[in-house]
Amino acid sequence: MTxxxxxxxxxxxxxxxxxxxxxxNKSxxxxxxxxxxPNDTVLESMLRGCGIPVIIERAEVPQFPITIGPLAESKLLxxxxxxxxxxxxxxTQLEIEE
Ligand SMILES: [Zn+2]
Structure with missing residues:
Protein backbone atom coordinates (compact mmCIF):
# COMPACT_ATOMS: atom_id res chain seq x y z
CA MET A 1 0.00 0.00 0.00
CA THR A 2 1.01 3.63 -0.24
CA ASN A 25 -5.31 4.31 11.38
CA LYS A 26 -6.97 7.64 12.00
CA SER A 27 -8.26 10.36 9.76
CA PRO A 38 7.98 30.04 3.36
CA ASN A 39 6.48 29.82 6.86
CA ASP A 40 4.60 26.65 5.97
CA THR A 41 7.76 24.65 5.43
CA VAL A 42 9.50 26.32 8.37
CA LEU A 43 6.68 25.28 10.69
CA GLU A 44 6.39 21.87 9.10
CA SER A 45 10.01 20.99 9.71
CA MET A 46 9.90 22.46 13.20
CA LEU A 47 6.82 20.40 14.15
CA ARG A 48 8.19 17.23 12.57
CA GLY A 49 11.43 17.83 14.41
CA CYS A 50 9.35 17.73 17.60
CA GLY A 51 7.72 14.47 16.53
CA ILE A 52 4.39 15.87 15.42
CA PRO A 53 3.07 14.69 12.04
CA VAL A 54 2.09 17.49 9.68
CA ILE A 55 0.21 17.67 6.40
CA ILE A 56 0.47 20.81 4.28
CA GLU A 57 -2.61 21.53 2.24
CA ARG A 58 -1.90 24.15 -0.38
CA ALA A 59 -4.61 26.19 -1.99
CA GLU A 60 -4.28 25.49 -5.67
CA VAL A 61 -5.76 27.86 -8.18
CA PRO A 62 -5.98 25.96 -11.49
CA GLN A 63 -5.57 28.91 -13.82
CA PHE A 64 -2.50 30.09 -11.93
CA PRO A 65 -0.23 27.09 -11.46
CA ILE A 66 2.43 29.26 -9.87
CA THR A 67 0.68 31.31 -7.27
CA ILE A 68 2.05 34.30 -5.46
CA GLY A 69 0.97 36.07 -2.33
CA PRO A 70 -2.47 35.45 -0.85
CA LEU A 71 -3.36 32.82 -3.44
CA ALA A 72 -0.55 30.59 -2.27
CA GLU A 73 -1.65 30.21 1.32
CA SER A 74 -1.12 26.86 2.98
CA LYS A 75 -3.06 25.09 5.69
CA LEU A 76 -1.14 23.04 8.17
CA LEU A 77 -3.02 20.00 9.45
CA THR A 92 6.88 30.05 20.54
CA GLN A 93 8.22 29.99 16.99
CA LEU A 94 6.27 32.68 15.20
CA GLU A 95 3.60 35.22 15.71
CA ILE A 96 0.70 34.07 13.57
CA GLU A 97 -1.98 36.36 12.34
CA GLU A 98 -5.25 34.54 11.93
ZN1 LIG B 1 3.64 9.00 4.69
Missing amino acids: CPYCNQTISRNINICPHCQAPL NWVKLVTVFP VPAERLQEARQLIE
Whole structure:
Protein backbone atom coordinates (compact mmCIF):
# COMPACT_ATOMS: atom_id res chain seq x y z
CA MET A 1 0.00 0.00 0.00
CA THR A 2 1.01 3.63 -0.24
CA CYS A 3 0.76 6.32 2.36
CA PRO A 4 -2.14 8.64 1.53
CA TYR A 5 -0.17 11.63 2.78
CA CYS A 6 3.29 11.30 1.29
CA ASN A 7 2.62 8.62 -1.38
CA GLN A 8 5.60 6.55 -0.34
CA THR A 9 5.35 2.80 -0.39
CA ILE A 10 4.86 1.38 3.09
CA SER A 11 4.33 -2.06 4.52
CA ARG A 12 0.94 -3.16 5.75
CA ASN A 13 -0.16 -3.40 9.33
CA ILE A 14 1.72 -0.44 10.64
CA ASN A 15 0.07 2.43 12.42
CA ILE A 16 2.44 5.22 11.55
CA CYS A 17 4.05 6.00 8.22
CA PRO A 18 7.85 5.77 8.61
CA HIS A 19 8.33 8.50 5.98
CA CYS A 20 6.06 11.30 7.16
CA GLN A 21 4.94 10.01 10.61
CA ALA A 22 1.29 10.28 9.58
CA PRO A 23 -1.02 8.12 11.66
CA LEU A 24 -2.54 5.66 9.22
CA ASN A 25 -5.31 4.31 11.38
CA LYS A 26 -6.97 7.64 12.00
CA SER A 27 -8.26 10.36 9.76
CA ASN A 28 -8.68 12.80 12.57
CA TRP A 29 -6.67 15.69 11.15
CA VAL A 30 -7.51 19.22 12.12
CA LYS A 31 -6.35 22.61 10.89
CA LEU A 32 -3.59 24.04 12.99
CA VAL A 33 -3.02 27.32 11.20
CA THR A 34 -3.07 29.02 7.81
CA VAL A 35 0.25 30.50 6.79
CA PHE A 36 2.06 31.71 3.71
CA PRO A 37 5.27 30.34 2.25
CA PRO A 38 7.98 30.04 3.36
CA ASN A 39 6.48 29.82 6.86
CA ASP A 40 4.60 26.65 5.97
CA THR A 41 7.76 24.65 5.43
CA VAL A 42 9.50 26.32 8.37
CA LEU A 43 6.68 25.28 10.69
CA GLU A 44 6.39 21.87 9.10
CA SER A 45 10.01 20.99 9.71
CA MET A 46 9.90 22.46 13.20
CA LEU A 47 6.82 20.40 14.15
CA ARG A 48 8.19 17.23 12.57
CA GLY A 49 11.43 17.83 14.41
CA CYS A 50 9.35 17.73 17.60
CA GLY A 51 7.72 14.47 16.53
CA ILE A 52 4.39 15.87 15.42
CA PRO A 53 3.07 14.69 12.04
CA VAL A 54 2.09 17.49 9.68
CA ILE A 55 0.21 17.67 6.40
CA ILE A 56 0.47 20.81 4.28
CA GLU A 57 -2.61 21.53 2.24
CA ARG A 58 -1.90 24.15 -0.38
CA ALA A 59 -4.61 26.19 -1.99
CA GLU A 60 -4.28 25.49 -5.67
CA VAL A 61 -5.76 27.86 -8.18
CA PRO A 62 -5.98 25.96 -11.49
CA GLN A 63 -5.57 28.91 -13.82
CA PHE A 64 -2.50 30.09 -11.93
CA PRO A 65 -0.23 27.09 -11.46
CA ILE A 66 2.43 29.26 -9.87
CA THR A 67 0.68 31.31 -7.27
CA ILE A 68 2.05 34.30 -5.46
CA GLY A 69 0.97 36.07 -2.33
CA PRO A 70 -2.47 35.45 -0.85
CA LEU A 71 -3.36 32.82 -3.44
CA ALA A 72 -0.55 30.59 -2.27
CA GLU A 73 -1.65 30.21 1.32
CA SER A 74 -1.12 26.86 2.98
CA LYS A 75 -3.06 25.09 5.69
CA LEU A 76 -1.14 23.04 8.17
CA LEU A 77 -3.02 20.00 9.45
CA VAL A 78 -2.06 17.98 12.50
CA PRO A 79 -3.72 15.03 14.26
CA ALA A 80 -6.41 16.31 16.63
CA GLU A 81 -4.75 14.77 19.66
CA ARG A 82 -1.56 16.76 18.95
CA LEU A 83 -3.26 20.08 18.25
CA GLN A 84 -2.68 21.61 21.67
CA GLU A 85 0.97 20.66 21.65
CA ALA A 86 1.48 21.86 18.08
CA ARG A 87 -0.19 25.18 18.83
CA GLN A 88 2.13 25.85 21.74
CA LEU A 89 5.14 25.03 19.60
CA ILE A 90 4.22 27.39 16.79
CA GLU A 91 3.37 30.16 19.22
CA THR A 92 6.88 30.05 20.54
CA GLN A 93 8.22 29.99 16.99
CA LEU A 94 6.27 32.68 15.20
CA GLU A 95 3.60 35.22 15.71
CA ILE A 96 0.70 34.07 13.57
CA GLU A 97 -1.98 36.36 12.34
CA GLU A 98 -5.25 34.54 11.93
ZN1 LIG B 1 3.64 9.00 4.69
